[in-house]
Amino acid sequence: xxxxxxxxxxxxxxxxxxxxxxxxxxxxxxxxxxxxxxxxxxxxxxxxxxxxxxxxxxxxxxxxxxxxxxxxxxxxxxxxxxxxxxxxxxxxxxxxxxxxxxxxxxxxxxxxxxxxxxxxxxxxxxxxxxxxxxxxxxxxxxxxxxxxxxxxxxxxxxxxxxxxxxxxxxxxxxxxxxxxxxxxxxxxxxxxxxxxxxxxxxxxxxxxxxxxxxxxxxxxxxxxxxxxxxxxxxxxxxxxxxxxxxxxxxxxxxxxxxxxxxxxxxxxxxxxxxxxxxxxxxxxxxxxxxxxxxxxxxxxxxxxxxxxxxxxxxxxxxxxxxxxxxxxxxxxxxxxxx
Numbered sequence: 001x002x003x004x005x006x007x008x009x010x011x012x013x014x015x016x017x018x019x020x021x022x023x024x025x026x027x028x029x030x031x032x033x034x035x036x037x038x039x040x041x042x043x044x045x046x047x048x049x050x051x052x053x054x055x056x057x058x059x060x061x062x063x064x065x066x067x068x069x070x071x072x073x074x075x076x077x078x079x080x081x082x083x084x085x086x087x088x089x090x091x092x093x094x095x096x097x098x099x100x101x102x103x104x105x106x107x108x109x110x111x112x113x114x115x116x117x118x119x120x121x122x123x124x125x126x127x128x129x130x131x132x133x134x135x136x137x138x139x140x141x142x143x144x145x146x147x148x149x150x151x152x153x154x155x156x157x158x159x160x161x162x163x164x165x166x167x168x169x170x171x172x173x174x175x176x177x178x179x180x181x182x183x184x185x186x187x188x189x190x191x192x193x194x195x196x197x198x199x200x201x202x203x204x205x206x207x208x209x210x211x212x213x214x215x216x217x218x219x220x221x222x223x224x225x226x227x228x229x230x231x232x233x234x235x236x237x238x239x240x241x242x243x244x245x246x247x248x249x250x251x252x253x254x255x256x257x258x259x260x261x262x263x264x265x266x267x268x269x270x271x272x273x274x275x276x277x278x279x280x281x282x283x284x285x286x287x288x289x290x291x292x293x294x295x296x297x298x299x300x301x302x303x304x305x306x307x308x309x310x311x312x313x314x315x316x317x318x319x320x321x322x323x324x325x326x327x328x329x330x331x332x333x334x335x336x337x338x
Contacts, residue, residue: 004300007032007067007091009058009082010074011044014096017292018071019048025300031065034058058082062089069303072096080105083120087112092119094299097177099316103324110313120313121299124181126240127310128294133286135243135260136186138252143280144262145249150187150224152179152241155232159205168208169198171230172326176212179226179241180326181319186243189218190318195335196326204231214326215335250277259284 006022008015011033022028033041034055041054055061058070062085070086072079072095080100083093093113099106099122113120126132139147154175164170184190198212211229218224228241238256245252250264263277288294295311302309325338 002029003027004069004303005029005031005065005067006069006071007034007055007058007061007065007086008044008071008073009034009061009086010072010078011035011037011040012073015044015071015073016047018073018094018296019044019050021293021296022071023048031067032061034061058085059089062086062091067091069094076101080109083109084112087116087118087120090116090118092121092303094121094123094296096123097316098122098173098323099313099320103320106313106317106320106324110317113313119299119303119309121302121309122311122313122316123292123295124178124185124311124316124319125291125295126178126182127185128288128292128298129240129290130284130286131254131256131259132182132186132240133288134282134284135252135254136188138260138262138282139187139245139247143250144245144247144252144264147187147220147222147245147247149244149246150183150218150222151244152183152224152226153237154179154226154228154239154241155235155237156230156239157233157236158230165205166207169327169330170206170208171210171228172196172198172212172323172330175230176214176226176228176326177319177323179228180216180322181316182241183216183224183226184319184322186245187218187220187222187224189220189222191216191224191322191325191338192219193217193335193337194322194325194329196329198326198330201229201231203233206231209330212326212330214329216322 032053035041070091070093086093196214198209200209204210210231214226216224240256243254252262254260266276299309321338
């Protein structure tokens with residue numbers, strides 16, 4: 001019997017990445033596919049030649065198959081009920097973001113995983129990029145001193161159609177979790193307050209607010225400023241955002257695509273109005289795999305080593321608090337504590 005007996009819940013296009021990953025590991029076996037549309041589960045089984053059970057309900061899938069791990073690739077509104085059921089039946093759960101559709105549900109999931117002694121990890125694939133690892137290393141090395149201001153700009157004109165176009169706060173709810181989690185990952189700091197203004201700019205094709213400006217105070221006293229717009233036509237940023245971190249000794253920049261770099265002061269022999277700087281390019285020496293593969297590698301390594309993964313619910317809840325705190329700040333029109 002394989003170490004990991006997996007039920008895949010949600011058989012849409014996104015699930016293909018998860019299924020292909022599991023099939024690439026010798027210690028994994030897919031023992032069930034779940035979808036409210038049984039036809040979707042049948043199509044997934046046919047695509048990959050799977051002979052496992054097909055189900056429309058997660059509880060039946062787990063009890064019938066003897067699964068010990070669930071991949072939750074369902075829609076966000078299903079995450080809370082599905083994950084709660086899976087944890088209560090003794091399974092660990094790896095899931096797509098967001099953890100849940102409210103901070104209350106997210107907090108309950110953290111508690112449920114703790115109560116049953118199981119792992120609930122959430123995919124934050126943007127942590128697993130060579131560039132962002134190198135960018136974080138600039139800060140941890142102390143090369144630019146103590147960070148003072150961290151900025152991230154996200155300007156994309158994304159014509160999705162479908163449910164995102166009808167969401168009340170599509171940018172913050174569906175996308176900003178990535179950038180907020182990146183900020184925590186890069187700085188190693190958690191947000192303590194937030195002030196947010198969200199709005200829907202002229203020309204937007206979204207019904208809800210597709211733009212936002214957020215100011216977060218971090219635990220070390222530095223400030224993270226997020227500017228985002230999901231209906232920005234022309235001169236797009238990377239999906240990973242464009243970053244600048246100004247520290248006490250220099251500044252580090254990452255455009256989200258190329259290798260990051262930083263500049264530090266060249267010591268002057270006498271007083272000068274503006275310093276000269278030396279530019280330092282950094283090596284992309286992280287050896288891990290990138291994207292979903294890197295995230296899943298970490299999750300499985302954590303289970304094998306009996307430790308919490310980087311994106312365990314106990315960590316991801318801190319990024320979720322940034323999302324729902326920003327929404328509350330925008331509604332209330334004031335700065336709030338997280």
